[in-house]
Amino acid sequence: MTLTREDFVALDEQDVLAPFADDFSLPEGMIYLDGNSLGAMPKVAMARAKQVIENEWGVDLVKSWNKAGWFNIVEKLGDKVATLIGAKKGEVIYCDSTGLNVYKLVAVGLDIRSDRKKIVMEGSNFPTDNYMVQGLVKQLDKGHEIVFAEGSDILASITEDVAVVCLTHVHYKTGFLHNMKEITAKAHDVGALVVWDLCHSAGALPVDLNGCNVDMAVGCSYKYLNGGPGSQAFVFVAERHHGKAAQPLTGWWGHAEPFGFERNYRPRKDIRQFSTGTEPVVALSMMEIGLDIFMRADMNEIRKKSLKQTDLFIQLIEERLDGHGFSLATPKDHDSRGSQVSIHCENGFAIMQALIADNVIGDFRAPDIMRFGFTPLYVSYVNVWQAVESLKNIMETAAWKRDEFNQKNAVT
């Protein structure tokens, strides 16, 4: 039976997650399907920033390092995100950016498996992870080799000479979801360590790092976790690896006694060794607001809604937009799908610009992918209908052919 708008209205009425939309502020009328790039603003974020800026900075000033807990916020937030990704208290810390954290973790992995030279990565991954490891390999200058594999070929590339497997859980472009359990088990079978990048999975779907026996992981906070633009990333290191190898960016926050001001570096033996130096406090404080919303939500319900929304979006595209040159880049199989739908289309750039002009916000990734991210906490079922309705209108009126939509000057 063909889907109608009423089906989506009915789904919203039954949606247990619907009340969470009130936690976020979005402009009236905007259909925001880009939370996989930059998550929406929690309504309380501004109040928290105001408290940190006006009171903690403006009034208590330097005393806030103790009084407001600035120095320990990196661990406090780590313990919160831990509950979303199957980690334990003390296994996660917020610090630096995703790329820098990939650098640290792969360095540690290569140090622990110093008898091996191969690193398995996905060539088509969002490039910063690959770039960072390329920089590390060049710097180490010890003959390490990055083996680039893709999708289903990755398992076969994990051989007995591999030191570290470093992959992004959900592919930024296609939304393909790797089998974390299977790949991690294969890596361990051959004696390799794994580093998972959770940028497109933390907050998007249930992640079970310890259930999968994962060694190390990183993730960002500004996509599905709604931490604010450019906010800090997190690092997970399984407790069994703590104190084994020190990450090489040895700043004072990772020192055994940071306020001892000793001349020589002595690594802490816990997760804090992975932090480097002073972190942007206002940004961290806003991240906590994003995380606190998740503390009240059920990740399984989020996943259920995400799969339902992406299923419906795919179905609508197929039912209503046949013959417009769209082909699905995202797997239909639930076990292989993250929380986005990506569509190949030759004119994808211009079509996406036309959608954005119609207040349906997705994004474009070269050469031909239109991405739509689904964030069940603030995207409604009717939004799914509306987005396709807009796309249908743009295609049928050929609105995307207007000059203004064909100028490729966007940076994101």
Added chain:
Amino acid sequence: MTLTREDFVALDEQDVLAPFADDFSLPEGMIYLDGNSLGAMPKVAMARAKQVIENEWGVDLVKSWNKAGWFNIVEKLGDKVATLIGAKKGEVIYCDSTGLNVYKLVAVGLDIRSDRKKIVMEGSNFPTDNYMVQGLVKQLDKGHEIVFAEGSDILASITEDVAVVCLTHVHYKTGFLHNMKEITAKAHDVGALVVWDLCHSAGALPVDLNGCNVDMAVGCSYKYLNGGPGSQAFVFVAERHHGKAAQPLTGWWGHAEPFGFERNYRPRKDIRQFSTGTEPVVALSMMEIGLDIFMRADMNEIRKKSLKQTDLFIQLIEERLDGHGFSLATPKDHDSRGSQVSIHCENGFAIMQALIADNVIGDFRAPDIMRFGFTPLYVSYVNVWQAVESLKNIMETAAWKRDEFNQKNAVT
């Protein structure tokens, strides 16, 4: 002639920088002499944060990467701070933390001078620079050696086998100001490169990087530059070194074509190669407020007032607090003094706690140093008098002997 309070009132009346105090928000009655640790809050900081959070993030969302210039703010701010430190447009960029930037720059220095193995540093420096270079040396594993020297011995330690000299311009503990021109010239004479850490000099005194022919420099933004707690650091690389060696933390923001999403890293040839990845936008935006105040101020006037204030503070301590066991750690010679006064005192920790309880905010550095930072944009001459008055009262009533002041639980 002995100084009186009236002398300080008169100095405030003549002070051309006095109006700048209105640009900052400080609690009523607080004498804030810790701007060398965390600069005061510019009054406009909150409004700017509100604009970025509520409008750029909350309304324009992902579009702000272009529309609000988020992607280019790192260079825009770099060009602003450049005017304070004697650098040219295009030679400075904001990114990451001071420690991470030291790591990048020393790595580049060692790469350019790959025939040499020695790095000269100051052993008593704020330790994160030393720790970072220790981490780098360990990771490179090519027999590099850090030569630790102190103060006036540093010149002699710069010999023909030195690759890089990496020093902090003003010593965090004593306030000693190194002779940047002389040390840089000596380094160049023997064929070494210099990396200067400007954490305690950018915004504190005129710095002339190009006038001194400096190769590379870093600095933080949350001390004298009033950028907000934990805000990002900056990197300076002299134009003549651009494109010579790529820093090793090779993230996508340093790629020649960041939105090309190529598989392999290709370094940009300009200052942006020193950035790594997505930066905290709210923090960066607030930094601009701090910098914009400096765009209206005259660094020479700031220096003049800073020297006058520190001279007077020293004079008052000597005149009014003789016999209390204080001895000066900061040089009296103007050419060797930053913008702080540090005092050795056996009971310094407790005395500083008593001062803080009296709303005179300085800080303590083990084992026995009380630090007082002077930030001429918002510290008045009367504040100098008041601080010593409070200290005198504490010493004469022995207030610092109370138990509450003797509990060493502070982290900063």
